[in-house]
Amino acid sequence: MHIDLLRGTEVSLPQQISGTLAQRITSGLLSPGTRLPSVRTLAASLAVSQMTVSKAYAELEKRGHIVCSQGKGCFVAEEVKQPAEGMASWQDGYDDYLPRAQLWRNFDSLKVQYPFHLASIHHELLPLADIGRIMAKLVTEHPELMGTYGNFQGDLELREVMRAHLLDRGIPLHSSELMITSGTQQGIDLVARTFVGPGDTVYMESPSYTGAIDVFAGRGAEIIAVPTDSEGMRVDVLTRMCDRRKPKLIYTLPTFQNPSGVTLSMARRQRLLELARSYRCLIVEDDPFSDLYFRQAPPLPIKALDREGHVVYMKSFSKVIAPGCRIACVAASGDILSRLIAAKSASDLGSPLLTQRAVLPFIARRYDAYAAKLRISLRERMEKAAQLLKQYAPPGVEWAPPEGGLNLWLKLPAAINIRELHGLAEREGVSFLPGEVCQAGDQASPYIRLCYSQMPEAEMVQGLTQFLQLLARQLGSSNRTNDSAS
């Protein structure tokens, strides 16, 4: 039995378990008489203590949802008693639309000593002092910026800067074809709200970015995962898939893909665009990492090839310069753009003017030099992590050094129970992202994602070493178990 636990909230794990089970019982998903897993089994499968599960079962019994008897186990009550008055009673039966399968990744990074799960850059590498100085000047000299709504589409001056920035990267557009959003996540959300609804088909790489999966799934879309290889998405396979089921939208991270790190080849970029033309559909090109290459610059963005407005291109500046400023640029054309602007205006009346103006001088004048330096720092850090992997990763762990981006994508031996490993690592203060949450469905995945850039180097080294030693122990013990069993 799988229950999604949300760590890092103030709702205890026993409450979460009893709440979920109560809901499944009242909704009929668990029918009367069904035997629940033993405390021991459920505790192991959820990677929580037996005490946690015992507390949850006790609460369910108290509320009359289940009946437990010594030696026999716990069963869903035949007649659910009228629940006691109070909060829990009615809330349990109140339905929701949460994408539960994605929830458990969201534990709170503040409470983890070695947060490898979140793909971000540690603040010591970010130009926050520079941007802070600009912002301090702005709020002192122009405090009214905090009280003024900006333009729906984004500050015109910032869009001019973005235009020049994109032109340098092979995308020639007018500033009227750009929109500023509060991070790429908002951009994806606006596209989904505007163009994706129940039953629409969204294709994306397998694996892909969890935040995008959640958003499209939340709109009721049919998400179809497209296989990938070392050149990125298998556009040939996608073509055959589209023949069977017409695409409404194709979501892709073509450059240093999140989480796998692979880059879509130029030939496939062209074919993907051809495909969108022939199916008259949109491509969402999410591009957080193209400036973070280690050896050579990646191929031109798909948007650079687009003449008919098939591509909605999204470039995040949040991750690379200041996560707290939440600035991203969305490039689109024609009526698709005007509908996105309408959605933006209905959603928040435009992004805050202050943060737009605070990043503007930096992006205009210092970004390129900063990015060049950042690439070197990230590469050094990646190489340090790669060295630790060579040194400590137990045999059977497969991975390739990435060519850019922030993540390592590790394939673990089949003997490793990733859910169990996740619980054990967390107890040692180490977090990672299980590959399972990067899958649109509920498929198992032998992969995990580790971000090497979100801690100071010494901490990254300490945390990764500790994690790899844990992994080796786990693999050793599972091998011993298998040996003794055989």
Add this chain to the structure above:
Amino acid sequence: MHIDLLRGTEVSLPQQISGTLAQRITSGLLSPGTRLPSVRTLAASLAVSQMTVSKAYAELEKRGHIVCSQGKGCFVAEEVKQPAEGMASWQDGYDDYLPRAQLWRNFDSLKVQYPFHLASIHHELLPLADIGRIMAKLVTEHPELMGTYGNFQGDLELREVMRAHLLDRGIPLHSSELMITSGTQQGIDLVARTFVGPGDTVYMESPSYTGAIDVFAGRGAEIIAVPTDSEGMRVDVLTRMCDRRKPKLIYTLPTFQNPSGVTLSMARRQRLLELARSYRCLIVEDDPFSDLYFRQAPPLPIKALDREGHVVYMKSFSKVIAPGCRIACVAASGDILSRLIAAKSASDLGSPLLTQRAVLPFIARRYDAYAAKLRISLRERMEKAAQLLKQYAPPGVEWAPPEGGLNLWLKLPAAINIRELHGLAEREGVSFLPGEVCQAGDQASPYIRLCYSQMPEAEMVQGLTQFLQLLARQLGSSNRTNDSAS
């Protein structure tokens, strides 16, 4: 024929008109052979120039969507020609899920000289210099705040401050029962995503806040408008409605309601909560204005009476202290809260830490004194506006001076065509919110909303006088037309 025009974007009005019509034609909504309105008629009904409509029709004819002939008019083409290759061709047929009926309110406030349409407080009345000083200190001394993700649920220290703030207002909660969101709009959106889906019934006052209507409609909810009188929502009528159709959620603005300004009486607050208990549903209590009373403090919030977690209470700080900081507090309990936190974490990983910390000292120490002063300034401004209304509003305009909040809610004589008035006012640089967009359906409304607090006083006086004179002229001319016709 009604077409939603979005002003203040860089997509021209002719393009918007031709785009919408092309979509209706390709989707079959306008069938082949249908006669389009004359240029003159459509221009008048959309309050645009005849040139604008002519350009739109010319474009449609060029693309083969319509056929025009001198003297006969324009008709939807019998056989739509294969559209030319290019952007417009495929984009026209690409379906979307935009709530079109709400769009035309969203013209850009930056381009309007007298923006009466947006309910906000002008920055000269806001404590932006104070908050700017705090923020300048923060970004200088702790630039890492711009690079750190906060807690999903909101900064604990800020939640402690919010707890004390709510306790002073009769709501006794633990800080673990509060969540910080990026404005109330995000709070409404999180509730809608989490708990509202296709076919669910959402009740709300008629009229209500357009931003909430859009969000619930966007989730596919059945929105049912509940009549109101001088004591607010008719809870007796709502009770009968709920007997026929079970509520999933009741959205209410009980205090100085937006847009009508009425306040729900204490007796009805209690009955509304009873209703939610008996139907096991949620109440969303949206409370932007309760600190902005002119004579006496309003009744206790519904949340103050709630013992079983039926109320999700939302208090905005954005409007009252710093719109650009986007800080609101959401109070909820039990499993409802934990599901909202899960939705928040999936949506943005927590609100930016910097802005949370920037408003914290102000809310903790200066808010109450500031609010007391602000009430006086707003009351003075409201009274100034009321005086102008008495002086210049033509006979037949009905309104009552509000007891709090930011808006005037005017009922115009039936002879006034509000859509036409909107276009004329815009040409004079004056904007207002037509009551029609505060209705969940597409009903006409004789009301308009004017905000008296978002300009310096002299500009407000100038703009309002100018608008009232325009209104008098319009009423005079329509009366003359009627006289001469009779």
